[in-house]
Amino acid sequence: MQMIGEMLRNINSNRHILWRMSVSQLKVKYSGSIMGVSWAVLNPLLIMFAITFVFTVILKIGIKNFSLFALSGIFPWMFFSNAISESAFSILNQRNVLHQFNLPRELIPLSSVLANFLNFLIGWCIVYPVFFFYNPKIIFLFPYLTLIIILNLVFVIGLGLMLSVWNVFLKDIGHLLNVLLMFWFWITPVFYSLDMIPENFRWVFNANPMTYYVVFYKDVIFRGSVPDGFIFLGVLFWAGVSIILGMVVFSCSKNKLLKGI
Numbered sequence: 001m002q003m004i005g006e007m008l009r010n011i012n013s014n015r016h017i018l019w020r021m022s023v024s025q026l027k028v029k030y031s032g033s034i035m036g037v038s039w040a041v042l043n044p045l046l047i048m049f050a051i052t053f054v055f056t057v058i059l060k061i062g063i064k065n066f067s068l069f070a071l072s073g074i075f076p077w078m079f080f081s082n083a084i085s086e087s088a089f090s091i092l093n094q095r096n097v098l099h100q101f102n103l104p105r106e107l108i109p110l111s112s113v114l115a116n117f118l119n120f121l122i123g124w125c126i127v128y129p130v131f132f133f134y135n136p137k138i139i140f141l142f143p144y145l146t147l148i149i150i151l152n153l154v155f156v157i158g159l160g161l162m163l164s165v166w167n168v169f170l171k172d173i174g175h176l177l178n179v180l181l182m183f184w185f186w187i188t189p190v191f192y193s194l195d196m197i198p199e200n201f202r203w204v205f206n207a208n209p210m211t212y213y214v215v216f217y218k219d220v221i222f223r224g225s226v227p228d229g230f231i232f233l234g235v236l237f238w239a240g241v242s243i244i245l246g247m248v249v250f251s252c253s254k255n256k257l258l259k260g261i
Contacts, residue, residue, distance in 0.1 A: 007251050010104040018107050018114065025115035044074045044123060051191050063193065065222075068134055072222040073190035073214045075123060080156055080210060081181050083116035087160030088167045088177055105254045109164035113157050124149075128221075135224045144226060148216045151239040155209065158242030161250040169253070188214055209238035 011018065048071045055061040055070075063069050090112040091098070091105070098105060131138055167173045188210045189197070197205055205211045212234030219227040
């Protein structure tokens, strides 16, 4: 607990540095790009169009307004996958910064996650009016959208902290991550609903943390309904488990990081 308290104090006392680092990484992401920050929306839209073509034209899936249905799941998934991928390699990529400056080590993976979170928020600001036009009553569920966005961030921060450390000492994780994320994507109900899953496979999806987050987003932003208690408990549980484990793992290992890099 003492180490976690120290980490939280470091983050708080260096919050302005953390903010500048996050904004700087976001700017670098789109540096030299003609479309710039528009890619925060274009990437999910392009994936949505591809998935929509396959599942509505070829596979003839029977979900009304499938494009918006898929988009409501693609947005949180892309934030999750991009933030996890970048934070996992953040310490290795910023090894020179850690060697040259007396910087709290936790700021490195946190800035990667927050840069992707800012990108995620920009995308939502542009896309939210589309969902509102489709279903105006979602405006009354905006507090729930705010809640899930915060809990989603907490969940990703915890995983980012863990992976950034593990990848320093066990570099096989970095090689496995892309394969793991691809498999994880297919077992997350991004482009299909839970009621389409056979009963004997439901346990796989119930054990998947991202199931709860994606379903929560879909309920609030697409269906215009309040998620049920099971989904509520799921997002709270996984956010709590992730951030606690992330802080414990990082706090126990951060003094050894410089030796690992």
